[in-house]
Amino acid sequence: MRILLLAGLCLSPLVSTPVLAQVQQNNPNAANQSMEYNSQMRSLRQEQTTQGNTLQMNIERNQAATPSPNTGPNAIAPIGGGTGVGVGR
Numbered sequence: 001m002r003i004l005l006l007a008g009l010c011l012s013p014l015v016s017t018p019v020l021a022q023v024q025q026n027n028p029n030a031a032n033q034s035m036e037y038n039s040q041m042r043s044l045r046q047e048q049t050t051q052g053n054t055l056q057m058n059i060e061r062n063q064a065a066t067p068s069p070n071t072g073p074n075a076i077a078p079i080g081g082g083t084g085v086g087v088g089r
Helices: 002-015 030-065
Strands: none
Touching: none
């Protein structure tokens, strides 16, 4: 989750620059450049969202796959007493 927030903070200056995307009257390619820039920003946001969703899905999957410890009244104790010494030797 921290990675997602950090990535969002890093990309926020790129997204918040509408001055660069404005069409300039003296540049015949300004409209095309503006559309290209907007397309690149959408692509970056979509990639960031996809990576965030994938990370969240992996976190949830790992949490669901981790078994909870059995500490109830029917818990089975380790076999052998755990002393490491064999009986009758």
